Amino acid sequence: MRDLLLSAYPLIKATHIAAVIAWMAGMMYLPRLFVYHHQAEKGGEAERFFVTMERRLLKGIINPAMIAVWALAGLMLYANPALFGAGWFHVKLAAVLAISAIHGWYAQARRAFERGERPRSEKFWRIVNEVPFLLMLVAVFMAVLKPF
């Protein structure tokens, strides 16, 4: 099994990066929808539209992409357990755990919007939108540069 994974390692890594792109695209789009949702008239046509878009984005793209990112990472770690001891991997793991926690928090906020609530403020979601991007930068630089 490990030999098979090692021979397929470049393919697994490439698919991991593709899944990361889908995950991050969704993670940066969902708070934008929350911003527009805040501007929509309560109980109006636009509000129903945003509820549908937020649900489809989360369940159709963000959730499956995150599962793929972690599953493919698990295969790489099983194939190459020495990675667990690498300093860069520890920093990266902290960054991607933080992104995953924000993912869970976005899912909670989405449910609140679906119930007709308006969690936080428009300005809040504009600012928070940048956090997963900055954490993703840490993950990319650690994974590619492996500085320590």
Ligand code: HEM
């Ligand atoms: C936003 C999230 C993530 C980003 C941007 C990211 C980015 C990357 C990149 C660019 C690589 C290729 C590095 C290379 O050039 O060899 C990579 C590999 C890898 N990633 Fe991720 N990743 C993310 C999430 C995760 C998660 C959640 C894990 C789980 C522990 C993980 C574990 C790994 C592992 C084990 C490798 C292989 C490293 C190697 O063999 O050198 N990644 N990741």
